[in-house]
Amino acid sequence: MRLMLNLFRAYPLASFLMLVALLLSGLAEGLGLSALLPVLKVALYHNQPGSGPQEPPGELELMVLELLDWLGIPPTLGPLLLLIVVASTFKALLLLLAQRQVGYTAAQLATDLRLDVLRHMMRSRWAFFLHQPVGKLTNTMASEAQRASDAYVNGATAITFLIQSLVYAGVAVAVSWQAALASLLAGVLIIGGSHFLVRMTRRAGRRQTQLMISLMSRLTDTLQSVKPLKAMAREDLADRVLNLETNKLNKALRRQVFSAAALNSAQDLMFTAFIALGVYLALEQFSMGLATVMVLVVALGRAFSFLGKVQKQYQKLMQGESAYWSLLDTIDQARRAEESLGGGTEPVLHQGIRFEQVGFAYDGHEVFSRLDLEIPVHSITTLIGPSGSGKTTIIDLVIGLLRPDSGRVRVDGTLLEQFDLREWRRQIGYVPQETVLLHDSILHNVSLGDPQIDEAQVVQALQDAGAWDFVQALPEGMHTQVGERGGRLSGGQRQRIAIARALINRPQLLILDEATSALDPASEQAIVATLRELRQRLTILAISHNPALAEAADRVYRLAPRGRVELQA
Template sequence: MRLMLHFFRAYPRHTLTMLLAQLLAGVMEGISLTALLPMLNIAVGGTKTSGIGKSVTSALHAMGIAPTVPSLLMVVVAGVLLKSALVLLADRKVGYTVALVATDLRLTLLRALLGTRWEYYLSHPMGSLANSAASEVIRASTAYIHGTLAITYMVQCFVYAVVALMISWKASVVAFAAGCLLMVLLNRLIRKAKKAGRQETSLMQSLLSRLTDCLQSVKPLKAMGREQLAEKMLEEDTLKLNKALRRQVYSKAVLKSLQEPFLILMIVAGLYATLVLWNYELPTVMVLVFLLVRLLGEFGKMQRKLQELATCESAFWSLQQKINDANRQKEPNLGQKKVELEKNLRFDGVSFSYGKVQILKSVSLEIPAGASIAVIGPSGAGKTTLVDLVTGLLRPQQGEVLVDGVPMGDMDVKYWRSKIGYVPQDTVLLHDSILANITLGDSGLDATDAEAALRAAGAWDFVSAMPEGMQTIVGERGSKLSGGQRQRIAIARALAHRPALLILDEATSALDPESEKAICETLASLRGKVTMLAISHQPALVKVADRVYGIKDKAVVLDRPEPAMVSTGG
């Protein structure tokens, strides 16, 4: 029940309301049950009323009500109606809380993931994170339902036990002992279900991680006729998952099938004990048997819900671990200074390493505001690391990155990033309209801003020629567009919010020469309008640069000075 204690601490008001409603509902049912004994005694013509039956008749006399069959039936009906109303209140509160649990877990996960350091994403498969936001959140919130229902049945057991104690302590002790014996004997099935639930969680993560990777690579796989290899891997994980689910189903079925004969056996034993051994009167026997049936039935339901809880519990703890891991690597808030890139961006003796592997060593360079700078070098030389240092995604182990003379550690980094337009090598477009891909849902941008960005990126001609214009759906990852068109949309997206710095990280490396030339002509038209930092291992972008740096032996050297610096006021 550790998981339920966590939920209780997280949602105390909702949980207490539910528990109070269930407890009152149990009390109402208890009152109904206590009225059964004197009513049955009157119905069979009995003259002797004792114990709880005498207490009920005395209470009715005190209220001026004659203890007749109709009046006792009214007590039973009133208790049942009140119980139903309270159960409805409790169920509604549980339903609302389940939706709240799912929403809170999902938002907590998303905030943790989006607030974490860049390095976190390098070691966590995207499919596993997507699985957490979908499957694990649903299973975790479902665990709350099973847990609260288990507690509901526990409350009902308590009520039946109290009423039974008031009628016969012997029968109560026997029924309670039988319930405990039932739980002990069948507890192994709960442990099996819990183990199968952990396997389901692990296998779902593996399956969705591989599925995400395969779908992202489906085009080259199909082009090479090797999709059957991906199918084989996915099939293997799917069959393992099926085995885990079958074990869950089997343990649930066995638990239910063993509970029913045990319940019949206890009813028979109860009848024999009350009628033969203890010589109870028939009305008392009837009420006790009814209580025994209900008590053991609620015990069985409680155990089945605990089993359901056990199968879902691992999803919650897996989700919680991801949230905690992401929070532990939360990106720190650095400084408060807001920079605009009015003067320059400068590297001052910057060194960076991934573990023991040094990427950059004592790098010093300057990017004047309004200039177009190209950094060239072979793959793996450290060009993308340079970009990540500019954006603040990485922090140098030595030296400092400064914007307008302000060190990165003193900046409001989120504000600085809002001044950056970024075009990556692998252009990822949303499966949405061109307009949505440019604005990304930014309420500060509209169709006019999108059109201006498309024109600046040299994309307006082909977009306006489409039947639906900016409302054209680009397909998964922009698959309905050519490579050059996708890249121009990506440039328009980077320009839409009018950045101070435009970064192009290998933005033309995947294009054919003609498309690359066209993109370079577009970039040339932006010279002087925005500061540009182009990263490439190809020479095409060099032609549009005012200054060219090369990366060699982990150092950045001036490869070609500018012929004439562009005015920063342009």
């Protein structure tokens, strides 16, 4: 129950209210059951005077009769039945409150876990984030968070059943402690003997967590490669890989299902056998009264039933426990990899950006050393060169996603690490190579749902990006839906929407990472013309393999392998 203790500490007030409601509902149920013995006595003897000698009252009955006398309730059939109904109603209302609290807390738990994963991942270092499979994060946000929430519900339900089991056991002890003790010892033996099925479920749950991470990672990668796979008629390869992973998961789920079914069947059979044996011994060997035996049967039967449910709910908790710890491990890794956001100096960009003797290596592989270059303000600086020469690394260093191993990056003479990096990045507009638009309106794709951005600002950004003319001509204007990944727009139109998105916050620095590589010459020339106009009020840093952007640049750096840099213009 380490998971439940962990969650109780995380949600102390909600857990306390739940436990209070459960305890009160248990007391109400115990009161209703205790009143059952006098009811049976009345039914068996008072209403049937010729049925034989009345069974002498036991300790429990005497306690109930004293309580009824103190409350002024006559020990007759009608008031006693009414008392049972009232106690049951009170118990039902308290259980409803407790279960509602459990449901609300479980929903909040899933939400909090998802937000914790998201926040810590967004705050982690870029190098750490790059090593996280998208499928793993998807599984963490969806499957693991939900399974952890379900585990909390199952744990809380187990506590509910445990309290109810203890209440019924208490009533049985009050009726006949010898019979109750013998029966409860038998129940403990049954629970202990079947606990290996719980351990089987726990192992299956851990295996399920591992396989879900692997399957979701492979599935995400496969879905991103559907088009080339279909184009080459090789989708059967994806089917074989996913089929293998899915079958492994299926085996784990089968073990989980079998252990749950076996526990359910074995428990019910053994509990029924022990109760039948107990009834026989009570009536035949110990000559107990029928009313007392009936109350014992009800009390012990319910105690066994709820005790069995405790183990079944605990078994379900074990199914989801591994998901919770896996999710916490993901959060902890991201927390330990949290990015340092530098000093508190207010960033400014009035002169330019300089790289001074900068060296950087990825996993021991040197990208460049002693790199010197300058990016003047209000100009277009273009980086060209073969793949692997360090162009994207330079951009990541400018953004502050990476830190140089040696040398310095200065902005207006100030070391970049002395800036508040969050404020520095707010002055940057970034357009990636692959333009990914949301399946939403043009308005939402530019503003990204920021409530502080109004339609007038979106219109201005579209105009600055040279996109307003075609947007205005659409049937619904900027409220037009762009389709999945922007599929209803042409490549050039999608790129202009992406530029408008980068310009919406009026940045000082615009970065384009191969932003025109997928465009036809006409679309590229149109965007280059737009960039020439934009450099009058901001600084542009671009990566490009295409000659058009290099020809329009004020400064061109050609990067070669092993960090060689040549200034061409």
